[in-house]
Amino acid sequence: GENVEQHPSTLSVQEGDSAVIKCTYSDSASNYFPWYKQELGKRPQLIIDIRSNVGEKKDQRIAVTLNKTAKHFSLHITETQPEDSAVYFCAASRGSGAGSYQLTFGKGTKLSVIP
Amino acid sequence: DVKVTQSSRYLVKRTGEKVFLECVQDMDHENMFWYRQDPGLGLRLIYFSYDVKMKEKGDIPEGYSVSREKKERFSLILESASTNQTSMYLCASSSSGGFGSFGSGTRLTVV
Numbered sequence: 001g002e003n004v005e006q007h008p009s010t011l012s013v014q015e016g017d018s019a020v021i022k023c024t025y026s027d028s029a030s031n032y033f034p035w036y037k038q039e040l041g042k043r044p045q046l047i048i049d050i051r052s053n054v055g056e057k058k059d060q061r062i063a064v065t066l067n068k069t070a071k072h073f074s075l076h077i078t079e080t081q082p083e084d085s086a087v088y089f090c091a092a093s094r095g096s097g098a099g100s101y102q103l104t105f106g107k108g109t110k111l112s113v114i115p
Numbered sequence: 116d117v118k119v120t121q122s123s124r125y126l127v128k129r130t131g132e133k134v135f136l137e138c139v140q141d142m143d144h145e146n147m148f149w150y151r152q153d154p155g156l157g158l159r160l161i162y163f164s165y166d167v168k169m170k171e172k173g174d175i176p177e178g179y180s181v182s183r184e185k186k187e188r189f190s191l192i193l194e195s196a197s198t199n200q201t202s203m204y205l206c207a208s209s210s211s212g213g214f215g216s217f218g219s220g221t222r223l224t225v226v
Contacts, residue, residue: 101209
């Protein structure tokens, strides 16, 4: 089965700096890679995703890059703000077949943005 | 927007009790999932279902079973609750068109 490793487990940055979270996956058949943000006491919320036919995707201050050859993908947050403080999860899945979009998650990164 | 509803936000049960966690989705999705979330361990898949009456084990199925009698409803069953099953349980759904969303979660405490 799929295995997703996520680093670092905790990350502290000064407000305005950039934050980078990295994940690796094991199943070369995985083709869908979402990132979730989870605030305390709330459900995980999708913030950005990327499919294997794309190398990079941006949405305002958030970007995700994917290297299929190396089987790793990264989340980049620029100009961090205190409200970016949360736990972030990466995930990987296949986008087809029975149980499609069955997500395997990394263990999470607790991001703290220091004002 | 997909709505996934979990019937209970908080539950406290006694060791040995049979526990039912209910999940309903309103988008006619084929696939439904139960995850367990624990600090430092992320979200781990317990069971999933890709059709009515169909189920597949995930990464940590021991001590759990599931039921999917109707397409919109997916139930997680703890046959005999134990303290190590104290956790946050999250339900989710997906279709071939993409991942749906998570329910708001059920925080289960087994005493």
